[in-house]
Amino acid sequence: MSTTPPKSPGHQMPEEHYLNATYGIRSWLLTTDHKRIAWLYLMGVTFFFSVGGIFAGMIRVHLLTPTGFLVTPETYNKLFTMHGVAMVFFFLIPSIPAVLGNFLLPLMIGAKDVAFPKLNLLSWYVYITGGCFVLYSFATGGLDTGWTFYTPLSSVYSNSAVAPAVIGIFINGFSSILTGLNFVVTIHTMRAPGMTWFRLPLFVWAQYATSIIFILGTPVIAITLLLAGLERIFHLGFFNPALGGDPILFQHLFWFYSHPAVYIMILPAMGVVSEIIPTFARKPIFGYTFIAASSIAIAVIGFFVWAHHMFLTGESTYAALAFSLLSYLVAIPSAVKVFNWTATLYKGSISYDTPMLYALGFIGLFLIGGLTGLFLACLGLDIHIHDTYFVIAHFHYIMVGGAIMGYLGGLHFWWPKITGKLYPEFLARVAAVTLFIGFNLTFGPQFILGFLGMPRRYHNYPPEFQVLNVLSTAGASILAIGYLLPIAYFTWSVRYGRAAGPNPWPATGLEWTTASPPPTENFDVTPVVDWEPYDYKNRPDLGLAAPVAPLAPAHGDD
Amino acid sequence: MQSQLPIYPEQASNFAPQVDSLMTFLILASAFFTIAITAAIIFCFLKYHRKGTNDIGAPIHGDMRLELTWIIVPFILAMGMFGWGAVVYVDYRHAPQDTLDIYMVGKQWMWKGQQPNGRREINELHVPVGRDIKLILASEDVIHDFFVPAFRVKMDVVPGHYNTMWFRPTRTGRYHFFCSQYCGTNHAVMGGWVTVMEPSDYAAWLSGSTGEDVNPVIAGEKLFAEKACSTCHLSNGTGRAPSLNGVYGGSVHLADGSNVTADDAYIRESILVPSAKIVAGYQPLMPAFQGQLTEEQIMSLAAYIKSLQSQPVPATGAGVTAPGKK
């Protein structure tokens, strides 16, 4: 295609880089190099994504017929619970921050590593330890409480292995906290000379906002699940009404973290998109400060909205009104981002490379996911669609359509930097389009199912809902292919891909000024930043033609 | 609902048209933004498609007026959505006076209903058309949720306290109801049918009681005597405890100076933990019944106390104002 970026065939892999600097399993498992830790996380999250994905596939197959033909009700409940736990706590939350964030953050700000490399490694081990507890729970009796662990079902009535799962998630929380702490300190103290706050890539701003949630939200879920676990193990009564406790209190504490956790998933994806769009439109991002500020605004306002999950629990009408109002406020910064991304395309020089396809797919799906969020935040409408498939569709549009599209877009975008190799472009575009189609076919019909009144977490359903469920399952099979393709060609490219060169797109970030893959120390000399972010015009080093200079006034640019 | 691909649920209550108008408004607003953004993206894609390999885009950094526009316009729209939604919700959370009260108790995994005259049903609910219905929801174990899609209403059923919901059926027929809060293994089969009947049919159905049902008012009256409530709560207001005549639905003046409305939750609390709210002018003498009564016994007592509504309010009944006499 004529639009593919310049990839001069002559690129060679650098002789020594972080991947071949040392050898052996010990050099990986005891590494403190943020780039290698990113690989460790990549392995971890891919594993949990596969586990969660298999459960999701079984759920969809089971729902092909109204009576459900694959598994027993009990097993079905375990499937959706384990799907949720694996995906939310062990894939979505660590995916972009711990894989892409770990790899990129020091590179993007011109540092040799994160502030606390040993803590960084520790956080991976904490993550794996938590993961082992959860897998133990899956393997010994499974988990059937729903990923929300509502009491008293989870703490008293469930017969499944709740305790190890709760302990696993409790432990995993510290991995998030350590990552967030590390990132905030790194961004504050490790920036290269000239890298001012308003020269930071928007991905870094997004990571900063995410870290705020990690730091201030995660401890609350940790203590809450600990209390629920203690309640189960020692028959205490914090949240058990039969012993005088209050189940609604559990929901307050749970959602105080778990709603902001949604922003943990989507904010980094937004950061990725904010990097991809200017790169493939070859122009500065529209409204840099607004996008940066909106990330922080989402992280902060996101803490004021949690009880919109509880409009129908008997929470007071006044609280419901306040939480609904605040929920609408958090929609504004999200909208600002979408508008700015779209405006960035205006008068760009746009190419259709794979990361761009993912980024645009993200905008489309996030738009639908975000707008349907307004439906659920709407008090009057929530009475009807709360706890139905409408909710399922909504949050999958955000988490899968948004977060995973962003994650995959980011992986494609930075894959040449991570491995030094190019992936097969055509196959990658096919995968991106397949994912987009498969995704919409899977979750689009669920909006209608929800509005018709099909409640969530049902292992069987009235026959009139069958057509839409079959459509959804058909979409899921397409979606599955869309996920398998990248796993296959990424693996292939590590060995057989062409060398990418330091800056294949080319992009403007600091991470593209060093070799691909980068050396262990990231930069041979400490970089000094003297350019503004996403500035193509004043970057002769990128080797791109500047627009006819001086700019003709007829262009009307600012 | 027989078509193979329904996209619109039936409307069978006063809330259905309200919720659906709200839905239409939100769909239109969302469609506008979705189409506008998609069109903009496609337009830019076609128009600004990269021509030469080394081309770069125009260095536009932003525009304050545009930013303000797309902050303020969505904000106004969002406040509109909030306001409209709030109106419907506040209406839904505040049941009108003079409702037909039906108890629904959820337990793993069935619904037990009890009509005002004591007729019981399991996984069925019969209601007359055109009448305001209030469901008083209680759970014996975990959290459930009572959901009638055709009425566009649902409410969580939380153990340990009452939630209420109300609606006015507008069309006769049979409609699905579901448990919509995940409650364990057979969550998906914990549902049934609401039958909306003409008032005369409903009356006939009510009187067709199987004979095993005990009128909750009568059961409550019996309990009232058995538990020795009647020794203090004298109907003329001269007892050691306030008279309960006409208390339900009225305003109660409390010892701490505040006022509460004597609704179901208040009556429940006052039986279980009397010390929580002491009526002005009385001593906290009553023993608490927490853990000593079943949900059904509490409901019977409440039903009996409500039946005293038609009795005259005693002149000496300190702290109690009859309904409507604010």
Added chain:
Amino acid sequence: MSEHIVSPKIYILIFAALMILTFTTVYAATVDLNQYYAGLNVIVALVVATCKAILVILFFMHAYYSSKRTQLIIISGFFWLAIMLSLTLGDYASRSWDAH
């Protein structure tokens, strides 16, 4: 970052203040203050505790001499705690207003 060295004199002064506040709060707890205003005992105890916490943070933990950034982190921690407590307790407190 130039470091501020707090003199032992200030530490001992703060310690003395903390001791006085501790005795005050223990004494106040034995008196029925609720007769003057409902909940006054709790209010007094928590106000005294907050004073003590502020003294410890400002002087023992040097927050008084720290950078704006450190102070912002401390404030954020307590601010987020305040969000959690106030909005949740707001729900509980306003439930009784619901009945019309």
Added chain:
Amino acid sequence: MHRTGELYGHYQTLGQQKESATLGMWIFLATEILFFGGLFMTYTVNRHTYPDVFAFSSRTIDLKWGAINTVVLIGSSLTMAMSVWSAQVGKKKLVTTFLILTLILGSVFLGIKGVEYHAKYVEHHIPGSNYDLYYCTSNPDACGLNGKALEDEKRELADLTEKVGGPVAVNSHSQLFFSLYFGMTGLHALHMIVGAGLLLWLIIESMKGRFTPQYNTPVENIGLYWHFVDIVWIYLFPLLYLIDRH
């Protein structure tokens, strides 16, 4: 924690290294606020629901030990602050002395906590199958109750039982109090134990003369942690021991 005052490879300057460590510690303490915050909220909501039972249960804890522990812990905060000062002004011997004093006071605190826990064990106030709030009034000898104190306790408990609706409710609601009491003080004690471990390490390092006016970040940061644990107790003390005493 840095073993020496040397510059780590990925930092540019010692100042940057120290700044990072201190910032990291403060952020960690901010997460700790929220961590304990969840418990404080559970306590507040439950106390609001069961004021009478919580008040009675709170009075069964020994105020004397709580007050002594408050003094001990604030004292340890003072010695900790003094050790930071000693390091800053280069009095190496004094650093060790004050650190040891801090560790001793911390251990005294934990010891007293142990005495209190033991008393609760004897009184059958530990949530679980042996829990019984009425144990002391029915077995006054075991709890060392007699005379007027016993009569008072009996009367109060009888009033409470009447008010709340029977011994079952009293036992289940007061177990909530004690679950929270042990949860909150237990988590606090766990932090103290971790702190004591860190202090031990500091003492060993300080004996080697590691901490100087140029390099004292570990003393300062562990000090921050220690003071934070003190602050948690400053709130636990009134909430658990004091507010229902009158």
